[in-house]
Amino acid sequence: MNEGVYVLRVRAMDRDGSELLSPSVGVFMPRVTEGDVVASGQSIGMIEVLGVRRELLVPAGVEGRVADRIGGGRARVAVQYDDALLSISTTSMVNLSDADSSETGDPDGALAFTAPMSGRFYSRPSPTEPPFVSAGDVVQRGQTLGLLEVMKTFNRLVYQGDALPESAQVEKVVPNEGDDVVRGDVILALRSLAET
Amino acid sequence: MKRFRRLFIANRGEVAARIARTCDRLAITPVFGVSEADRDAPYLRGCESVLLGPARSSESYLARERIVQAAVQTRCSALHPGWGFLAEDPLFASLCEAHGVTFIGPPPAVMQKLGRKTPAKASMAAAGLKLIPGSDGVVHGVEQAREVANAIGFPVLLKAESGGGGRGMRIVRKASEMKAAYDSAQSESLACFADGRLYLEKLIEGGRHIEIQLLADKYGKVVHMGERDCSVQRNHQKLIEESPATVLNDAEREQTLAAAVRATSAIGYVGAGTMEFLLDEGGELRFMEMNARLQVEHPVSEMRTDIDLVEAQIRIATGEPLWFSQEDIRLRGHAIECRINAEDPESGFAPSPGVIDRWEVALCGDEHVRVDTHVESGYEVPPHYDSLICKVIAWGQDRDAACDRLTEALQSLRCDGISTTTPMHLAVLSSKEFRENRYDTSAVPGWES
Numbered sequence: 001m002n003e004g005v006y007v008l009r010v011r012a013m014d015r016d017g018s019e020l021l022s023p024s025v026g027v028f029m030p031r032v033t034e035g036d037v038v039a040s041g042q043s044i045g046m047i048e049v050l051g052v053r054r055e056l057l058v059p060a061g062v063e064g065r066v067a068d069r070i071g072g073g074r075a076r077v078a079v080q081y082d083d084a085l086l087s088i089s090t091t092s093m094v095n096l097s098d099a100d101s102s103e104t105g106d107p108d109g110a111l112a113f114t115a116p117m118s119g120r121f122y123s124r125p126s127p128t129e130p131p132f133v134s135a136g137d138v139v140q141r142g143q144t145l146g147l148l149e150v151m152k153t154f155n156r157l158v159y160q161g162d163a164l165p166e167s168a169q170v171e172k173v174v175p176n177e178g179d180d181v182v183r184g185d186v187i188l189a190l191r192s193l194a195e196t
Numbered sequence: 197m198k199r200f201r202r203l204f205i206a207n208r209g210e211v212a213a214r215i216a217r218t219c220d221r222l223a224i225t226p227v228f229g230v231s232e233a234d235r236d237a238p239y240l241r242g243c244e245s246v247l248l249g250p251a252r253s254s255e256s257y258l259a260r261e262r263i264v265q266a267a268v269q270t271r272c273s274a275l276h277p278g279w280g281f282l283a284e285d286p287l288f289a290s291l292c293e294a295h296g297v298t299f300i301g302p303p304p305a306v307m308q309k310l311g312r313k314t315p316a317k318a319s320m321a322a323a324g325l326k327l328i329p330g331s332d333g334v335v336h337g338v339e340q341a342r343e344v345a346n347a348i349g350f351p352v353l354l355k356a357e358s359g360g361g362g363r364g365m366r367i368v369r370k371a372s373e374m375k376a377a378y379d380s381a382q383s384e385s386l387a388c389f390a391d392g393r394l395y396l397e398k399l400i401e402g403g404r405h406i407e408i409q410l411l412a413d414k415y416g417k418v419v420h421m422g423e424r425d426c427s428v429q430r431n432h433q434k435l436i437e438e439s440p441a442t443v444l445n446d447a448e449r450e451q452t453l454a455a456a457v458r459a460t461s462a463i464g465y466v467g468a469g470t471m472e473f474l475l476d477e478g479g480e481l482r483f484m485e486m487n488a489r490l491q492v493e494h495p496v497s498e499m500r501t502d503i504d505l506v507e508a509q510i511r512i513a514t515g516e517p518l519w520f521s522q523e524d525i526r527l528r529g530h531a532i533e534c535r536i537n538a539e540d541p542e543s544g545f546a547p548s549p550g551v552i553d554r555w556e557v558a559l560c561g562d563e564h565v566r567v568d569t570h571v572e573s574g575y576e577v578p579p580h581y582d583s584l585i586c587k588v589i590a591w592g593q594d595r596d597a598a599c600d601r602l603t604e605a606l607q608s609l610r611c612d613g614i615s616t617t618t619p620m621h622l623a624v625l626s627s628k629e630f631r632e633n634r635y636d637t638s639a640v641p642g643w644e645s
Contacts, residue, residue: 024255025229025248025266050261050268050295078269080247081256082232118549118579126383150547151538151583152363152388180252180580 005055006047010062011084018062019084024049028056028077028085032066039063044086047079056085064088111168111190113159118182119150121175137170138193145188146173148181157187165192198514200224200274204267204297207278208257210584211490213239213570215276218506227270229263231256233578239570246270251580257281260288267297274298274513276506280582283489284311284360300513302466307488309463313357314395316486320471323459325452325483328474330397338378341396342371348398354378356385357393360487362432364388367399400482402636404475405429406441408456409497411468411508413518418461420453421497421505422527428624429637430545435617436624437493438532439500442595443633445479452481457522468494468509492535492584495566499531499591529591530598534606534625536569536586538577540615541643549579553613557588557605564591565605577614585616599625 006023013019022028024047031045032038040060046053068087071077079085115121123131123146132144139145141164145157159168171189175181202225205212212228216239219226227244230237233251246266249255256262258281267275275297277283286304293299301307310316314333321327329348334357335341345352345368354377356364364385366377378394386392409421425441426434441449456471470491473481494505503525512518539545555573569586571577577585588605592598603625606618620643624630627642635641 023249024259025246025262025269027265027269049265050291052261080266081249081262082247117547126379127386129379149387150579151549151581153547154384155547 005043005057007057007059008044008085010059013087016090017067018064018088018090020044020056020058020062020086020088022047022079022081022083022085023056025080026078028070028079029053029075030069030071030077030085032069032086033073034066034069036066037064038066038086038088062088062090064090110171111164111192112186113145113157113161113164113188113190115148115181115183115185115187116157117148117150119148119155119180121177121179121181121187122147122149122154123173123177131173133170133173133188135170135172138167139170139188139190140167164190168192198273200298200510200514202227202270202272202274203300203510204229204263204270204272204275205278206257206263206267206275207281207283208234208237208581209239209570210568210587211278211280211492214568215278215506216243218504218510221504222507222510224510227267227272229257229266231580233580237570238572238575244270251578253281253580257581260285260291263288264291264295264297267292268295272297274300274510276300276509277489279489279492284487286311298513300467300509302469302488303464306464306466310469310486310488311358313355313359313485317483319463320459320483320486323462324455325459325471326480328397328400328482328484331395334393334395338375341368341378341394342374344396345374346371348396351399351401353397353399354381354394355397356381356389356391357395358389358391359385360389360485362429364394365432400474400476401638402477404441404443405434405472405637406444406475406481407470407472407491408453409468409470409491409494409505410456410460410465411503411505411512411518412460412465413512414466414515415517416461416464417518417521418457418465419518419520419522419525420457421501421503421525423449423453424493424496426493427635427637428630428640430640432637434493434535435640436532436534436621437496438530438595438598439496440527440530441475442530444475444481448479448481467512468505492587493533495568495587495589496531496533499564499566499589500527500529501525529593530595531589531591532595532598532602533587533589534602534621535584535617536588536609536611536621537583537617538585538614539583539617541617541620542615545617546615547579547583548615549577549583550614551576552585552611554610555612556608556610558608562601562605564601565589567605585611596631599631 008020026047026049067089168190216226282288286308289299289304366381382392404427412418426437428436566589590602629641
């Protein structure tokens with residue numbers, strides 16, 4: 001059976017290189033070998049998990065020559081999650097962290113409500129109900145903003161904190177439904193009402 | 197008879213370390229399947245492990261195909277699921293068997309029957325156990341739940357058809373509360389068990405939670421290892437468990453133990469299992485559910501019988517007939533266990549993940565105290581999984597002796613960096629309500645919360 005694809009994750013290495021990481025435990029069946037040039041969107045082979053095979057695709061921004069392949073010349077290699085399947089000697093590579101820089105340079109009046117602890121974020125009380133807050137809403141001190149699942153218990157995220165005003169307008173709910181967040185991650189981008 | 201040389205542990209934390217200890221004693225090589233969040237955990241040191249996927253359980257500890265693939269490619273002939281995660285998932289058990297890996301647990305068909313709570317209740321009633329009044333099978337929607345509740349009378353308890361561990365459970369005191377309770381129970385059940393179906397039982401308030409430990413081989417032989425009282429609970433989460441249940445009268449104990457053995461045999465159960473009962477005001481034990489797995493509190497029964505339940509599970513799975521009979525099992529003295537969770541009892545039991553700067557337990561070589569844990573100084577309790585970090589179990593000639601010994605052990609426990617439930621346990625153990633057995637599941641004795 002051949003079902004679906006995995007877009008590989010990349011780990012940047014020290015010198016002009018990167019590694020393509022296994023998305024799962026399983027058997028890696030490579031389609032490229034040392035010296036081959038691989039580029040974004042290309043399949044480097046398949047991973048088989050209990051008889052189900054998925055294509056392994058090179059992610060955006062990666063292009064280069066295969067410098068090393070796991071398991072040497074073997075056609076089937078048992079791998080675990082996060083193993084480096086290929087080492088790529090990069091000829092050109094987009095910096096994957098570029099996406100993060102859009103968060104900087106906040107204009108005046110920008111505030112943030114951050115995660116008080118690490119966990120999984122939910123914006124709504126149950127999958128069939130509307131979110132607690134949406135962009136454009138004005139939130140008040142004490143209001144519930146979302147849920148954080150920590151150690152299998154659901155905790156309410158309540159609008160509070162010394163650095164935040166009595167009320168503020170929601171610019172954006174940053175994490176997607178069910179995203180894992182770590183302590184300090186921005187949950188809500190807010191705008192103070194006095195400034196607008 | 198076959199023998200397992202390599203056994204895959206499809207779980208994490210305390211139970212994974214617990215299973216590995218018995219494997220070591222039986223000269224079986226344990227192989228741990230772990231998530232990225234646990235890859236550097238101290239209990240894996242010097243052991244074989246394989247990385248299944250990222251921290252998220254759905255891509256690691258709940259990813260059936262990845263786990264079985266990992267067991268196969270690490271050449272394991274058996275798999276122990278521990279508790280929680282996939283321990284009671286018949287689909288997972290079948291998948292193991294289909295790929296030549298012996299699943300250590302009951303046959304998938306039996307598990308399926310027990311995992312659906314309402315058919316399980318029907319089987320137990322047929323075998324002579326008393327039930328709690330409730331819905332006949334699952335309820336279809338809020339309206340029907342209201343109708344059933346009106347018929348049996350409020351308050352009622354909504355429970356997850358595929359549930360366990362107190363998840364997806366809600367108390368409903370009047371008809372107007374039904375919708376909100378139903379919705380939240382349903383979404384929690386869906387999140388925890390991928391099954392949003394609910395059933396309904398009359399809420400018995402002020403009851404005690406009593407359970408019976410059972411062991412069955414593949415040839416129909418069943419024994420019990422006595423009962424446990426798990427009535428110190430908060431929001432249906434057990435905190436302290438002990439054996440025997442001294443509140444139980446001897447006639448009810450003997451009668452229910454015998455009926456539980458009969459029922460276990462009647463449903464074709466194999467392996468270690470636990471029947472949970474509610475002791476009502478009339479002193480009668482009413483069946484709630486049977487858990488088709490090893491329980492967190494199993495050491496309490498091990499301390500009284502000197503039977504290693506994990507060893508029994510493994511040997512039964514190889515096809516060995518039970519090597520002792522009911523008469524050989526001597527239930528000695530009193531044993532009691534505290535679950536140490538990474539939670540802050542002073543602020544509503546808020547989760548307290550983080551780095552344990554310093555971890556110390558001074559046991560002074562006391563053979564009657566047992567500490568089951570996977571943590572040590574420097575360990576980081578990850579936020580992704582449940583909060584159990586340690587269990588301390590003590591044995592004594594009688595209840596007071598066991599409680600005193602447990603208190604002493606807990607006082608020697610040092611855990612800096614995160615909050616734990618230890619202060620609450622010490623308060624409970626020294627409280628009059630607990631020592632005089634005047635409490636029930638509705639409130640933690642000796643602790644205001």
